[in-house]
Amino acid sequence: MALLQISEPGESTAPHEHRLAAGIDLGTTNSLVATVRSGEADTLADAENSHLLPSVVRYVDGAAPVVGIAAHEQSAIDPANTIVSVKRLMGRGIVDIKHLGSQLPYEFVETDTAVPRMRTIAGDVSAVQVSAEILKTLKNRAEQTLGGELDGAVITVPAYFDDAQRQATKDAAKLAGLNVLRLLNEPTAAAIAYGLDNDAEGVFAIYDLGGGTFDISILRLNKGVFEVLATAGDSALGGDDMDIVIARWIIEQAGLDENPDPGLSRQLMNLARDAKETLTEQQQTEICLELETDKPWATVLTRGQMNTLIDPLISKTLSPCRRALRDAGVKTDQINDVVMVGGSTRVLQVRERVKDFFAREPLVDIDPDKVVAMGAARQADILVGNKPDDEMLLLDVIPLSLGLETMGGLVEKIIHRNTTIPVARAQEFTTYKDGQGAMSIHVLQGERETVDASRSLARFALRDIPPMVAGAARIRVTFQVDADGLLSVTAQEQTSGVQSSIEVKPSYGLTDTEIETMLRDSMDHAQEDMETRRLREQQVEADRVIEALQAAMAEDADVYMDPDEREQIEQALQALISMRAETDQAGLIKKEIAKLEKACGAYVERRMNASIQKAMSGHSVSEFD
Ligand code: ADP
Ligand code: MG
Numbered sequence: 001m002a003l004l005q006i007s008e009p010g011e012s013t014a015p016h017e018h019r020l021a022a023g024i025d026l027g028t029t030n031s032l033v034a035t036v037r038s039g040e041a042d043t044l045a046d047a048e049n050s051h052l053l054p055s056v057v058r059y060v061d062g063a064a065p066v067v068g069i070a071a072h073e074q075s076a077i078d079p080a081n082t083i084v085s086v087k088r089l090m091g092r093g094i095v096d097i098k099h100l101g102s103q104l105p106y107e108f109v110e111t112d113t114a115v116p117r118m119r120t121i122a123g124d125v126s127a128v129q130v131s132a133e134i135l136k137t138l139k140n141r142a143e144q145t146l147g148g149e150l151d152g153a154v155i156t157v158p159a160y161f162d163d164a165q166r167q168a169t170k171d172a173a174k175l176a177g178l179n180v181l182r183l184l185n186e187p188t189a190a191a192i193a194y195g196l197d198n199d200a201e202g203v204f205a206i207y208d209l210g211g212g213t214f215d216i217s218i219l220r221l222n223k224g225v226f227e228v229l230a231t232a233g234d235s236a237l238g239g240d241d242m243d244i245v246i247a248r249w250i251i252e253q254a255g256l257d258e259n260p261d262p263g264l265s266r267q268l269m270n271l272a273r274d275a276k277e278t279l280t281e282q283q284q285t286e287i288c289l290e291l292e293t294d295k296p297w298a299t300v301l302t303r304g305q306m307n308t309l310i311d312p313l314i315s316k317t318l319s320p321c322r323r324a325l326r327d328a329g330v331k332t333d334q335i336n337d338v339v340m341v342g343g344s345t346r347v348l349q350v351r352e353r354v355k356d357f358f359a360r361e362p363l364v365d366i367d368p369d370k371v372v373a374m375g376a377a378r379q380a381d382i383l384v385g386n387k388p389d390d391e392m393l394l395l396d397v398i399p400l401s402l403g404l405e406t407m408g409g410l411v412e413k414i415i416h417r418n419t420t421i422p423v424a425r426a427q428e429f430t431t432y433k434d435g436q437g438a439m440s441i442h443v444l445q446g447e448r449e450t451v452d453a454s455r456s457l458a459r460f461a462l463r464d465i466p467p468m469v470a471g472a473a474r475i476r477v478t479f480q481v482d483a484d485g486l487l488s489v490t491a492q493e494q495t496s497g498v499q500s501s502i503e504v505k506p507s508y509g510l511t512d513t514e515i516e517t518m519l520r521d522s523m524d525h526a527q528e529d530m531e532t533r534r535l536r537e538q539q540v541e542a543d544r545v546i547e548a549l550q551a552a553m554a555e556d557a558d559v560y561m562d563p564d565e566r567e568q569i570e571q572a573l574q575a576l577i578s579m580r581a582e583t584d585q586a587g588l589i590k591k592e593i594a595k596l597e598k599a600c601g602a603y604v605e606r607r608m609n610a611s612i613q614k615a616m617s618g619h620s621v622s623e624f625d
Contacts, residue, residue: 023376
C-alpha cells in the first residue's frame, strides 16, 4: 500500500492535549506495545520489566486465560489448551489450516461458519479470539503505564497478509476494545522507526528473521510514498530452527536417544535457545544437562561451532532475498539500506551473511525485537494527532478536501480531507436551465466554503447533454483518488451516457508548505466563516420579522392593540431595527428577535383568531364539516 507524505493536518485543537496512542507488533512468537513519549518511541514493559510478551495464550477452566510468559512456560505441560503461533491461523479456513500440517497440537472444531475453532478446556475459541487476548494484555499494559485509556492504536501485519488476514487482525483488535487507527505493514514500520521516510527517496530491503518465520521486503520510497515492490520469505524458517539444530548437536554429543521424550525435548530446546542467545554476547558457552539417571552432563559450545551448525539455515534465507530482488527489478547495489528486524537478526553470523549478500552494513542500531513496534508507535502518534504542525509525516489520506463549484460561487465538497486513499465518491448534479447542452465542471481543493477562497485544480466541460427541461438531467460526477494520490474526475449524464473526464497530478501540485498554509488558513477562518454565516442567517430572519410586523401594524394596529401594548411593541421593534443595523453578533440580533416576538405574542394571537373568524363568517357551518 502506498503512503502519501504530507504535512500534519494539525488535528489536535489544543496543542497541550496529548492523546494516548500505541503501536502494537502482533508477532508470531512475541508481541510488543510501544508509545511515543517526549518525542521518543519506546516499548513498554510489564511489571516484571519484560518488554516482549510471548504470543501464547493458555485457556484454563473457570478462569481468565493466561497470556504471555506464564502461558509460554506451561506450554509443555498443557499443549492442547495452550495456543502458540496463532498468527499463522489468522484469516485462515479449515482447509488452509490442514495444509499447515499436523504439528498443531489443537483439536479443530469445524463450524458452519467458515471460521475454524480450537477446542479448549474453556470452550471453543477462534484465532481472532486468541489474538484478542494478546491485544487486550498489551492494551492493559499500555493503559497502566500511560495512566489513561488509549485513544487509538496502529497494529502491524506482514506485508503479504491478504484481506482476510488483515480483516481478522482488525476484528481481534475490535474484540480487545482497541480503536485501530491503521494496520501498517511490518517492513514499513521498521523503515519508519529508522526515519527512512525522512529521505526523499530510496530503495530499502527489510530483512526480518523471527522465531518461526522469515520475511524479506523490498520497499521503494518515492516522493514520500512507500511502495512495497516485492515480498518473499519462508513461513517455516526462524530462530526455532536454529534451536533445533543445536539441540540435535547436544543429543549427538551426549549420546542420547535420537527421539527424546517430550519433557527432555523441551529441556533441550530451552538449553539450545539459551546457548544461542548467549553466543551473541560471548565466544563460548557451557551447556549443562540434568539427566534423571546419570550424573549431570556438560559440554562447551563455541560461537564458531554454532555458526557452522546454523549456517545452512542462514543460506536458506538468501534465496528468498534473491527472489524478492528479482521480482522488484533491483540489484543489490541499488539498495540504499538494509534494515534488520526480528530477534534472530541478533545472531552475529546472520548479520555477517546479510552484510556479504547486500554488500553493505545492515542497520542494527535499533533493537531488532522492538523496531517494528517503535515504527508503529511513531505512526500512531501522528495519526492520533499529537504532532506539531510543521512535522512531516506519512499518511495515506488526502490532505485537503476536494470538491466542485456549484451555483452561487459555493463549493460542494465531494471527498473530505483525511479520507483514507484509495477512495471513490460520486454525487449527482442537474442542469438549471431548460435545454442546457453543456455543464462546466470546476474541481476545487480546500476547506473554505466559497470558490474564491479555494484552490482551483482543474476545469473541464461535459458537452452534448441532450436537451431536457431544467432539473431533469442527472449528471453523476465521480471523484477517484488512487493509492498514489492521483485524482481523476469523471462526469457522466446518466440517461444518455455522455461522459467526460480529467486527471489531476498526484498531491495536486501542492508543496507540503502550501498544504500546511491552506490548512492553517481554513482553520483560522473556520470560526470566522461560521460566524459570518450565522450572522447572515439572523439578519435575514430579523428583516423578515420586521417587515411582517410593520405590514401587520399598518393594517390593523389600532384595532387589535391597546395603547400600552403598542408602546411596548414599538419599543421592541425599534430595538431590533437598531440592533440589526449596528451589531455583527448573531446572538444579539437573535435575542432582540425573541424579545419582540414575546412582546407581540398576544397581538399576533388576537389577529389570528380574528382572521379565522373573518374567514368563517359568511360560510355555513356545514361547509366546514
Ligand atoms: P517473531 O517476529 O516471530 O514474533 P521475534 O522477532 O521476537 O519473533 O524473534 C524471536 C527469535 O529471536 C527467537 O528465536 C529467539 O531465540 C531469537 N533471539 C532473541 N534474542 C536473541 C539473541 N540475543 N541472540 C540470538 N537470537 C535471539
Ligand atoms: Mg516479528
